[in-house]
Amino acid sequence: MCKPEPRLRADALRNRERIVAAAREMFVEHGPDISLDEVARRAGVGNATLYRHFTDRVELVRRVTLYVTDRVADEAAAALAEEADGFDALSRFVHAAVAERVGALCPLLAGVAQEDGELAAARERLELAVEALVKSAKSCGRLRADVEIGDLMVVLTQLTRPLPSSGCLDFDSFVHRHLQLFLDGLRAPARSRLPGSAATLEDLRQRP
Structure with a gap:
């Protein structure tokens, strides 16, 4: 500890x-x-x-991971508290989350102890806040019923990973555009049937 x-x-x-x-x-x-x-x-x-x-580097990586996790959780809580419409709150949150480059920071997690209590608490706070956003967006009837928080987290991670050899130059010029395409696909009523099953947080936590 x-x-x-x-x-x-x-x-x-x-x-x-x-x-x-x-x-x-x-x-x-x-x-x-x-x-x-x-x-x-x-x-x-x-x-x-x-x-x-x-x-050392491990200590700095740990602090950066906490910093980003806390900032993203704060964005989720603020969006839920300040937006009257659940889907608008979800949209606001995902645009704020990609600005933190959560996907580009994922490789840092390999060097952070998984039993770190402070990090575990920060992750749980983020997950609960995002779950509340998803529930709110569904309850107002604007988020399609066949997606879960895991689907959202996977897409956020992938959209915020820079393309190989591209660096991060002018990244914002297209990532928010592509994110809006994704958000349009989340709207209810659904225009297609999704293959497979919705990704849950339990699915994401499973390791090979």
């Missing part, structure tokens, strides 16, 4: 946040094997400052 982190001074907290934000950007752009020295330069801090906050 991870120990609670000590309270940081305001300037130290700002540096930590800058490091995490810079690392997230560089993980998206270049993958999990980026140089930590380059992360420090992107954040505008010295190498010693980075290593004072994060002793």
Whole structure:
């Protein structure tokens, strides 16, 4: 179990946040094997400052994973609370989620301990928030009945993975367009019969 982190001074907290934000950007752009020295330069801090906050790459990856998971969960909760229509809330959430590049960050999870209690709690909070969005969109009759949260998470992951050798240049110019095509396909009444069965969270958690 991870120990609670000590309270940081305001300037130290700002540096930590800058490091995490810079690392997230560089993980998206270049993958999990980026140089930590380059992360420090992107954040505008010295190498010693980075290593004072994060002793190694695993610790930084863990913090970036938590940062993104919490931000996406916050987006889900805000959309559900602020949008009167369930499908509008779902649409708002998925556009916000792709902006976080959740698919591009998936390779980071391979280096994070699965028994990490804080990460497990963050994932559960996200899953519950997205389940509430799906339920709300179905209850208002605008989300087709034959899709589940797993279908949504799979598509979000795939749409936010940059194409091979393409980098992330101008990624936003087409990902939100393609996401809107997907959202149109989610609307009820359904215009086609989907093959197979809906993907659930249990399906996604299964490992070979």
